Amino acid sequence: MKWGLIIEIAKALMLARRKQTIIAATGVLFSITMFVALLGFMNGLNSMLDGLVINRTPHIRFYNEIRPNPNQPIDQSERFGESLNIIRSIKPSTGRLAIYNSEAIMRSLEADPRVLGISPKISAQVFFNVGTIDLTGIVNGIAVEKEAELFAFSDYITAGDYGDLNQTNTIILGKGAADRMLADIGDVIQVTTAQGSRLQLKVVGYYQSGLGDFDNVNSYASLATVQKMLGEPASYVTDIQVKLHDLDQAPAMARELAGIFQIDADDIQTVNAQFETGTSIRTMISYAVGITLLVVSGFGIYNILNMMIYEKLDTIAILKAIGFDSRDINRIFITIALAIGFVGGALGLLFGFLAGLGIDQIPFETEALPTIKTFPVDYNPKYYLIGGTFSLITTYFAGFFPARKASGVDPVEIIRGK
Amino acid sequence: MSALQTPLLEAKNIDKFFFNPTETQVLKKVSFQIRRGEFVSVVGKSGCGKSTLLYILSTMDTDYKGQLSLDGELISGRSADYLSKLRNEKIGFVFQFHYLLNEFSVLENVMIPGLKLGKYSRQELEHRALEKLRIFDMEDHARKKANQLSGGQKQRVAIARALINDPLLIMGDEPTGNLDKKNSDIVYNKFKELAADFGQTMLIVTHDPEFAEGTDRIIEMEDGRVIRQ
Secondary structure (H helix, E strand, O other), rough: OOHHHHHHHHHHHHHHHHHHHHHHHOOOOHHHHHHHHHHHHHHHHHHHHHHHHOOOOEEEEEEEEOOOOOOOOOHHHHOOOOOOOOOOOOOOOOOOOOOOHHHHHHHHHHHOOOOOEEEEEEEEEEEOOOOOOOEEEEEEEOHHHHHHHHHHHHHHHHOHHHHHHOOOOEEEEEEEHHHHOOOOOEEEEEEEOOOOOEEEEEEEEEEOOOHHHHHHEEEEEEEHHHHHHHHOOOOOOEEEEEEEOOOOHHHHHHHHHHHHHHOOOEHEEEEEEEHHHHHHHHHHHHHHHHHHHHHHHHHHHHHHHHHHHHHHHHHHHHHHHHHHOOOHHHHHHHHHHHHHHHHHHHHHHHHHHHHHHHEEEHHHOEEOOOOOOOOOOOOHHHHHHHHHHHOOOOOOHHHHHHHHHHHHOHHHHHHHOO | OOOOOOOOOOOOOOOEEEEOOOEEEEEEEEEEEEEEOOOOEEEEOOOOOHHHHHHOOOOOOOOEEEEEOOOOOOOOOOOHHHHHHHHHHEEEEOOOOOOOOOOOOHHHHHHHHHHHHHHOHHHHHHHHHHHHHHHHHOOHHHHEEEHHHOOHHHHHHHHHHHOOOOEOOOOOOOOOOOOOOOHHHHHHHHHHHHHHHOEEEEEEEOHHHHHHOOOOOEEEEEOOOOEEO
């Protein structure tokens, strides 16, 4: 078929009704702009909020939980193995928080191709001694460079340099804890561990995650500092944090490795299920709004095409009389609809991108989010692709029925009816 | 029978009914033949069914009984798409109300059926279209928009358009019916010229007795029947 001629005729018809065509295209433009800007903004916020937790959360965390031994001696006895044994008031056996054989576990994790990286950690309960008052807190012993690389540790250091943690007897205080202790950078604070040993630590920075409760309690020091504080050897580690290449594998891998290493393992999906839910619902709402906008503009196109067909009945009749078949007429009007969709959609994507850039410039500063200075916008090409595709799909359907009506016009009726 | 003697257009026992508001038979067993090179007019009082007959012959109206052959080929009952192609290639049409496409220039109007047929390249078609326009002294207006022309000029362009694909047959539905005396004469003379100089087969419906007088053969209709041919 000669598409050149069909496009030429479609173009001439559109130019003849220039104003209406522009209005229809503007409708598409507006809805695509809103669609892209809305989704970009919504998902920018989403990923920022998720990032607050998810960036910092290991995909799998290995640790030892102190709990009663589920395998009590009576269960192992042959005599009572088959019976229902009830033991009251079981207490946890003297377990230790440290992970047995941590170095071997870390070596085998590092060799696993699914693993992006691992970072060992020690969690130690401490008291910060401020005058006569003791504030409770947690000092996290971390492998500084690994933590920065895998868990964006450096993003949350609002003052000081995280590299200074590598010196022994230094600490980065949570912002809330530092405020309560009135500790400035360079000050020396005193820490008492649960076991009773005391240590002087120099404050080299502040840490602010944006979650107030977390910042009131948590502080950071190097692994070596915390091991020294607790009087433990260099192999002493209470947590192994693992980051995977593919987050979705976390639950299965956690189950698998927990069995192999005989250790407790939490995966990110289980721990943070509510974030996933929130994200997917917010995304769903923005898609719903965006698609509603598109459908509304589709009705606009439908209306305008219907009107155009009514006005151009003579033209359709004459085209049929000189040998255009119904399929050609159908294609002419579908071409008009798609052209409106394409031009409106393309400009819409451009304006949507500009709107995104605009939103990106609006200042957005809040205490809770130290790393955010302006509204976050997600420029993921996916939204542009979806917006573009939908603009063509809705305009196609908006053109479908008018085009069918046009192709069904009986030329004899029009020509004789005059 | 040689090709020259095969009737170009043959209608056999054409019946046509209108069902709205009540069943009325508008054509009753209409049969006739048109040979190559003939200039035929169809006359009759209004309401006698002559226009209805013309639209059936033009293949645009397919709702009839009887047999219709064009160029020795039976075309009754063929698909609408096939008939469109046939119309494009073999039949030129001139209407009472000139019906040019106002969105296009005069030249483009003449070219469009040719572009649809796709037999010639665009340059060739442009050349041919200008030639056709020259026959009607319209080549100076080739670049104007169709709606900038007068009624008589439009009708001349419409005839040029009907000629662009060198059709076997040109049909006209009262082509001079909507024109004043002067323009009507010009158009009439052009039809005469086409018949005389180019041997173009033409079938023109008219109620203008003067027009009919000048044609080779008059088919006269009354009340849905051919009463003289």
